[in-house]
Amino acid sequence: MKPGRDTPLNPTVNDIARVAQVSLATVDRVLNERPGVRKTTVEKVNRAIADLGYVRDTAAANLARRRIYRFLFILPATNNEFVDLIEQQVNDLSQGLKRDRTQVSCLRVPAFDPMALADAINALNPAQVDGVAIFGPETPSVRDSISRLRAHDVSVVSLVSDIPSSERNAYVGIDNIAAGRTAAQLMGRFLGPVTGDVLVMTGSMLARDHLERRLGFDEVMARDFPNLTVLASLEGRDDPDLIERLLPQALASGRDILGIYSSAAGNAGLVRYIDHHRGPTHPIIIAHELTPLSRMALGGGLFDAVISQDSGHLVRSAVRIMRAHSDNAPINMAQERIRIDVYIKENLPPDPGSTTGG
Amino acid sequence: MKPGRDTPLNPTVNDIARVAQVSLATVDRVLNERPGVRKTTVEKVNRAIADLGYVRDTAAANLARRRIYRFLFILPATNNEFVDLIEQQVNDLSQGLKRDRTQVSCLRVPAFDPMALADAINALNPAQVDGVAIFGPETPSVRDSISRLRAHDVSVVSLVSDIPSSERNAYVGIDNIAAGRTAAQLMGRFLGPVTGDVLVMTGSMLARDHLERRLGFDEVMARDFPNLTVLASLEGRDDPDLIERLLPQALASGRDILGIYSSAAGNAGLVRYIDHHRGPTHPIIIAHELTPLSRMALGGGLFDAVISQDSGHLVRSAVRIMRAHSDNAPINMAQERIRIDVYIKENLPPDPGSTTGG
DNA sequence: GTGAAAGCGCTAACAA
């Protein structure tokens, strides 16, 4: 459409300068809360801003500022489809983000290793990065390394697994307690009024997300489904091979295991085991994160439900938040809330990598 | 963070001009595929563009162009919480969109009235709007009015309910057939191995989304749950009062109704009826769209599940697509795919209006 | 404390 000479133009800095009777430079100082302006002048300018209903054109601002954002995602170096998905989203996004003068990259650090993570964070040069998104355990060393980043005004968001004790600017991920509750509700309803046991597979005691899911799961199972007994967790460390090895013992414990809640990663081990020991009936299985594997298991009827969070949304949200924080702009929290996705066979999004949207 | 003199700057039009040995104006002509450039020159410029890996800075381009986007959402004038939610999202977004030189507004037209909708669309001045998002029925008159818009290069997206026979640029909404299938799968599993009937409440035969949901629902019920019989639809026209009036007859038909699939709007009527005729046990109810009412019904155990689509995502996606189409830029389809959200009591997002994210 | 002027990457007259 044509520029539209008919549409009312938004007020600009020039208008403010004119109305407030000051120069452009002064308007800019007030706008960016820079020092060196007399109080009365500040007020004059602010009045003009309010009167005109001025909204700053960030695009123009960034252009003039020649600003480039550099964001880093730190992810666990697990052999894990979900983490791979996140990395892929980062890489996919990096292309289009260049238009927005934003550079993103990934760094993998050993999983479940707080020291390695803290070291990696400490090795970062705060002058070379504007924001860091961290998917890792919550420990004192990690917390301290985050403090250092924040002290240098680097924006930090925790990803997937929160680090609330730190000074991170935001958490980007689902409410894991609610996710655990959701799994429990689904498990109980799918199972119906039978009596038996439910096995919970977790990843690591260090991982806050795993802990929270377990918490929520237990809460709802105890409250709503007294007919079902939740067994102690099997700690699989997100390792398919370990899980495949541990599973026989857990399942052969003489208990009547009707359901399995796989609350962490390493589902390949679970799938392999079930596939090889498939009886006439298999337990109700609820797992986490929609990945090629879980998608297949869901489609094939091996998994009954998958609780997930959208990797694309996760990454875009983290970037938006880090950027907003970098030029301390407001954040639309509604847009940034990551939903707890529930997938069953029927609402699986079409196609391979397209587990995304948001 | 500081501008980062260390980070490699992206190539600009000036670089292209220098490398291709032409002027800025010529580069611009090639970039925008404007006529009046010799073929060999075009090639020279394109070579430079490719060699340098140039990516255009759309922000700067729009700034220079003084471009303003005007988008219109046309919504049914039903007394409908979901539509209200969409309108609210549009209004909420309009604020922040001003920064992006984008104006959005809403227009309500009589619901289930193809002529009124077509008239409204035809009344639009193509010179005064860059894109239109339409939530309405698919009829020949509507189709024709869309054709006219498209002929004037106005971008058109269908919202919530697709209009595939038209020349709309895109459909923004969930796959309604899959949504119906999801509802059926949940219904069947929640009900378990019992025998009885399921009532389907629909809105209008004119509404493609309602039709598609019914289709998907029937398909899965027939395939997976032969123990359950799906009754003919009750057509509630999204009208709570009408629904409340029709419900008694439907439920007193002598059949054993174990489940209700409310595939359209007007849930207030359903809730009122059930509330007043609450027996020791009530049917499994699955409804659509997370709204204040359905949220409450879910929390209170009156509804068992809600299939939804995120109104915020819907609106943002529509805007992004209309904008992309306006400056024929590419669309990240992955981001624009609207997910079929499944809500149960446990994964209800916190708080009132915050049904959003994505 | 404040202002004048140059410039960010791109587009759009207007010349040539």
Place this chain on the structure above:
DNA sequence: TTGTTAGCGCTTTCAC
């Protein structure tokens, strides 16, 4: 067919 130039809205020296 091509080039020159001014300017979008904002920031940033550098002077006063």
